[in-house]
Amino acid sequence: MKKEFYHTAMKINIDTFDDVMPEEYFEKNKNIVFRYDLMNFDKVHYFQKADVIYSEPPFPHGFNIFNERADIKDQRSYSDFAKSLSLSIQNINKPTFLICGKILLKKLPEAKNVFPIKLSVHKLDTFVAVWNYKVKFKISDTDSLIKNLAHEFNTIGDFCCGYGNNIFKFIVNDQKKFIASDINGKCVAIVKKRLKDYCDQKY
């Protein structure tokens, strides 16, 4: 079975890469990955280049674990994070798909639709909330959702990209690009390495 890259706070059998040098920014073939704390808004304009937003923000149980891994020392709460996420959805104002549990859902602006969905890597049941878009396909799991998004859109934006599981599933041909960021520079380094390897194999 092909190895999955996924930055998770759950104790499951997937590698977390602690021993890598953090990176700030990398760009190749119009795919961009950069370090960005979505609670700062200083780089939110990058996502204007995307025509769809898809992201898997932390669930409450993983929030502090991800903050520790990213060396965040402030006392941010999950509600503060949800407020910034709400402002990001409104500010970017594109078709937006966010994977959310019930707690996060209650803290976000009212979505146009909310569908049950299975996380393909974890096989966990949760929800996807959709803003600014009328869904015309069936939603079952995250891998098939990404396939459908790659049919309809050309550039995916993911502001919690982790190790890039979804963005690399999206770029199935040369027209498809990603704009991706994470608060953790080690995630940026992993996506940079994957993007280099992907381009080396392909071109």
Ligand SMILES: C[S@@+](CC[C@H](N)C(=O)[O-])C[C@H]1O[C@@H](n2cnc3c(N)ncnc32)[C@H](O)[C@@H]1O
């Ligand atoms: C559930 S993981 C996403 C996993 C990702 N889909 C993957 O393929 O690896 C949530 C991600 O959100 C990131 N994150 C947490 N707080 C953030 C913030 N304030 N700004 C940007 N990213 C953040 C974490 O570092 C983590 O990589």
